[in-house]
Amino acid sequence: MMDIRIFLSLAVVLFTIGVYGVLTRRNAVGILLSIELLANAVNLNLVAFGHFGAGAVGQVFALFSVALTVTEVIVGLAIVVLLYRTRQDITVDLASEMSR
């Protein structure tokens, strides 16, 4: 029987990599991928907690989370495509006109 700590540790590692990616990446697609890592780290937590005690609720939440993540990725990719169309470039630092 596997210990829950293994799953939680994996989730922490994934989450940390995701945060690192979001913070350091300048490429919009890279950021989106990193966000996916964050989301999946959380999903892993949900499934793990569900399996080790909380019951089916954790699994159901994980399914919801996956569905939400998919829609979020669709929106995010749409933004990336539009960004590319307008400036032939998907470096997010350049897209900061709204602050001025």
Next chain:
Amino acid sequence: MNLFNAGLVAVFAPLVAALLLFVVQPIRYNRHLAGGLSALGALASFAASLTLVALRMGGDPAPAIYESTWLPEAGRSVATIGMHLDGISASMLVVVSLVALCVQLFSLEYMETEPDADFGRYFTWQSLFLFSMAALVVAPNILQLFAAWELVGLCSYLLIGFYYKKPSAARAALKAFWVTKFADLGLLIGLLVQYGAVGSVGWDPATVTAMQATGSVATVVAALYFLAVMGKSAQFPLHVWLPDAMEGPTPVSALLHAATMVAAGVYLIVRAYPIFLAAPSVMLAMSLIGGFTALFAALIAINQTDIKRVLAYSTCSQLGYMVASLGAGGLFGGYFHLATHAFFKAMLFLSAGSVIHAVHSNEISHMGGLSRKMKLTTFTFITGAAALAGLPGLAGFFSKDQILEALLEATEHNTLYWAPFLMCLATVGITAYYMSRVVFLVFFGEPSEHAHHASEGGIAMWAPLLILAVPSIAAGYFGSAFLRLTGIEGEFHVNHITPVGGLAFALAFGGIGLGYALNVLKLGAGLGTALKPVADFIEYGAVDRAWLAGYRYGMLALSRGFAWTDRYIIDGLLNAIGASVLSIAEWVRGLQTGRVSDYVYVVMIGVVCLAAWSQLVSLAGGVQ
């Protein structure tokens, strides 16, 4: 016809004429229709006014009041609008409509040379003017009176500035408007003070008692109302607009000086007399100002070279009499003089208009010897001048005698009333002098070159003169009927010459003798040149200059002060607040870099902080 219908016709007939002229352009542009309609309105008004007087003479002496609520507020009304028909308003309506009718008939010929459009415009304003004055006369409270009062001011502005393309006329109209508007502030503020203190805008005994009960309200309100009267009735030092108002056509001057504009001020005192009676100090000031105006204006009139300006200053002076009398408690004298003065002053102005029409000039030096060419005008002008000077037997004599009697009576209660009494008495002689001067210079002596081709005008010009001559001569004999009609307490005797009357009579003859000596026999020619600088100083606007200086150094300086405060203190404060908000915002804006990763950093820091905080809380809980 009952009282109500007669009152309605008297007030609204001119309004119907004015509205038709104003709205229906073809009528306005047709000179026969325009003049005819306007005169018809005045005639209907006059006939209805006569009916009113007849009904009042026979009927119940209590005033008939027809009114409906106006400006309803919280279940009651602030004021009423309607008609207050008593002997005073009925008699005033007769005076106003008769003078207006004569003036309009006269204008039919006098204004003949105007283009169609201007002719129609003239009669539109004339009709509106008559309506405004009638609405003022029948006002049942001071609020309606104020509304009509402003309409009267507007109409006089429009008519004084009738030749608005002439800069001097436009300026004179504006001057009249501004001066009277300044004074009207007194009426408006007084109205507000009165309403605020006692919740009524009337002059009924209950209101006056309530005002007396609240300390000095009656005095304040009476003083404010008197300020408005000073503007409208051209009392010193607000008389400056009246001589300039001569820029209007001569019939307009006749209307303005006799029946409508200047009469409104005196009429306000007569109407709101209970309020003034409750303020003895204002009464005294009124009498002093009136007496001074009478003397001051008469002195200026001596030296005028323009026939209309002589008459303008004489109006000013006669209004001074009325105000002085009202201030001394001589209600009947003041009001009676208002009525008789209206007739003979209108006649004088129309006669002067007839002369001006004949010689095409206002200057007295351009006239002379007209008695041979214009017999009828000579007769009416001399009659008017004699009535104005107060020669016995004519209307002016009786009313002026009443005024002097009232002033003399007032000296028994307060010796300060000697001042207005003596000033008014002296003015009798001066009035006789300056009127006889005009008569001698215009109608006798050698004709000037302008006067050679002078001739009498047509029937539209001489008929009104004759109509007005009747009351100018005879009004005095109806004094006791007038007294009964108006219901004012007092006595009136036609054939009873008082010592004061005799003295005034002697002074008047002295004045005429002096006029003859100086202007016909040319005695004392050096006297005129010696006194000229003094006369010039008074005439060329010592008062005007004082107002101008007051405006320039008082009002403008004050305005500049306010502008500075507004710009640098009030605006400055607001600008400082705005600028500081802007600079703070500029600084805070730096937080919004627009870079996605910066926002994520903040989110991460937040998450870490939250986690640390929750750990701390659980640790603290664990210790407990």
